[in-house]
Amino acid sequence: MNYDVIIIGAGPGGIFSAYELTLLKPDLKVAVFEAGHALHKRHCPIDGETVKSCISCRSCSIMSGFGGAGAFSDGKYNITNDFGGTLHEVIGKKRALDLMHYVDQINMRYGGEGTKLYSTAGTKFKKECIQHDLHLLDASVRHLGTDINYVVLENLYAYLQDKVDFYFDTPVESVAIVDGVYEIVCKDGRYTCKQCIISVGRSGSKWMERVCKELKIPTKSNRVDIGVRVELPAEVFAHLTDELYESKIVYCTKGYGDRVRTFCMNPRGAVVNENTNGIITVNGHSYEDPAKQTENTNFALLVAKHFSEPFKDSNGYGESIARLSNMLGGGVIVQRFGDLIRGRRSNQNRIDEAFITPTLKATPGDLSLVLPKRILDGIIEMIYALDKVAPGTANDDTLLYGVEVKFYNMEVEVSEDLESCNKGLYIIGDGSGITHSLSHASASGVHVARKIATQ
Numbered sequence: 171m172n173y174d175v176i177i178i179g180a181g182p183g184g185i186f187s188a189y190e191l192t193l194l195k196p197d198l199k200v201a202v203f204e205a206g207h208a209l210h211k212r213h214c215p216i217d218g219e220t221v222k223s224c225i226s227c228r229s230c231s232i233m234s235g236f237g238g239a240g241a242f243s244d245g246k247y248n249i250t251n252d253f254g255g256t257l258h259e260v261i262g263k264k265r266a267l268d269l270m271h272y273v274d275q276i277n278m279r280y281g282g283e284g285t286k287l288y289s290t291a292g293t294k295f296k297k298e299c300i301q302h303d304l305h306l307l308d309a310s311v312r313h314l315g316t317d318i319n320y321v322v323l324e325n326l327y328a329y330l331q332d333k334v335d336f337y338f339d340t341p342v343e344s345v346a347i348v349d350g351v352y353e354i355v356c357k358d359g360r361y362t363c364k365q366c367i368i369s370v371g372r373s374g375s376k377w378m379e380r381v382c383k384e385l386k387i388p389t390k391s392n393r394v395d396i397g398v399r400v401e402l403p404a405e406v407f408a409h410l411t412d413e414l415y416e417s418k419i420v421y422c423t424k425g426y427g428d429r430v431r432t433f434c435m436n437p438r439g440a441v442v443n444e445n446t447n448g449i450i451t452v453n454g455h456s457y458e459d460p461a462k463q464t465e466n467t468n469f470a471l472l473v474a475k476h477f478s479e480p481f482k483d484s485n486g487y488g489e490s491i492a493r494l495s496n497m498l499g500g501g502v503i504v505q506r507f508g509d510l511i512r513g514r515r516s517n518q519n520r521i522d523e524a525f526i527t528p529t530l531k532a533t534p535g536d537l538s539l540v541l542p543k544r545i546l547d548g549i550i551e552m553i554y555a556l557d558k559v560a561p562g563t564a565n566d567d568t569l570l571y572g573v574e575v576k577f578y579n580m581e582v583e584v585s586e587d588l589e590s591c592n593k594g595l596y597i598i599g600d601g602s603g604i605t606h607s608l609s610h611a612s613a614s615g616v617h618v619a620r621k622i623a624t625q
């Protein structure tokens with residue numbers, strides 16, 4: 171036996187399980203296998219000058235490596251059961267919230283101290299939103315910011331590096347059960363362990379599907395969220411973002427009864443490209459450091475699509491729409507809201523003459539050629555609804571980048587200990603389809619480590 175515990179994936183789920191194991195059971199021999207690079211080697215080559223768009227690196231530094239998909243994220247740790255995953259349905263509401271608070275304490279201890287914790291408790295915006303048929307969800311939000319989030323990861327790695335064996339640039343090819351132990355197969359070797367924690371996130375979704383098939387772990391299809399990223403002058407949302415930072419607002423469309431929601435709000439932030447399995451979609455960042463802030467705020471407007479029999483491939487549906495935008499725009503498309511509602515494409519002239527400067531270089535185009543009518547109608551309806559609580563949202567110059575897609579892993583069947591039908595094999599974080607956020611993924615890591623530590 172090489173190890174007591176092998177963790178596959180060094181995203182927040184993997185990191186927090188390693189952290190908690192070293193704390194509770196320092197004698198255990200633990201290894202972490204990570205397909206991507208060590209933190210200091212993670213660099214996206216897009217610099218806006220020599221490399222303007224994604225060149226599909228073998229290992230995407232945005233999605234993979236120590237810190238996982240969250241490493242260059244905005245570092246918003248939402249402490250809530252209302253969104254960010256359904257961990258509470260598996261482990262219980264109180265336990266899930268307690269774990270998220272615990273993760274927050276660790277983040278504070280490892281460099282996050284002094285960052286702001288926002289809360290919707292007692293806010294006047296709740297009433298204001300309801301008056302316009304908009305629904306503000308409850309949450310506390312710790313905003314680390316991209317810069318502090320990185321510092322926390324550096325500090326956690328410094329703590330872990332001599333307690334755990336890290337194998338970077340080492341994608342695990344397969345997991346097999348051999349003579350009652352787990353055999354982890356990589357290109358250059360085979361390793362065995364008594365217990366295995368799989369935490370491969372969204373980038374490992376296809377691999378996870380294969381492992382579930384091979385180890386006969388039941389799964390069910392999940393949803394896909396499709397929409398756009400909205401960018402507007404920071405003043406338009408400042409009254410909300412100054413108090414709440416991130417406001418999760420849900421709207422039910424009159425036309426179709428679909429739910430449209432705001433997602434990942436980045437006050438004074440920047441819009442960025444995201445590469446998921448070679449498909450370029452859009453996302454957003456923001457920084458705690460005022461020197462790095464911009465004059466714009468961005469957030470996504472997303473519509474969730476669930477499919478019923480016979481169609482199961484919700485991610486495939488989202489990928490096809492994103493591919494269409496990549497085909498038309500060579501990547502992400504940007505359009506002024508005014509051009510969209512007048513039924514004309516945006517061109518570079520109209521973008522240049524707008525009263526807002528885009529923070530992402532995207533191809534001016536026509537999102538109505540990409541997004542299904544039902545989704546686009548819902549987004550337009552929500553923009554007009556938001557205009558009532560944040561006047562200016564529906565201005566002609568508001569920029570819409572498309573497409574933004576949130577892919578979800580298929581949901582893996584696990585027990586309340588997040589253990590699969592194979593004893594000693596745990597599936598946590600976004601790779602389980604149960605979590606979709608930094609806080610929930612991290613909490614699931616602590617939960618499993620505590621379970622292992624009691625054995």
Ligand SMILES: Cc1cc2nc3c(=O)[nH]c(=O)nc-3n(C[C@H](O)[C@H](O)[C@H](O)COP(=O)(O)OP(=O)(O)OC[C@H]3O[C@@H](n4cnc5c(N)ncnc54)[C@H](O)[C@@H]3O)c2cc1C
Binds near residue numbers: 178234374600601
């Ligand atoms: C740009 C961006 C911004 C975001 N912003 C936020 C935010 O502000 N707040 C929030 O809550 N969430 C945010 N998210 C989502 C958040 O990052 C994820 O929910 C979170 O990282 C999930 O953690 P995880 O550990 O489950 O998976 P991941 O972070 O995806 O980590 C999984 C790791 O496993 C590795 N891996 C995959 N397959 C293998 C294999 N076969 N062998 C070895 N290693 C493998 C991957 O390389 C990766 O490093 C953001 C995501 C992105 C992309």
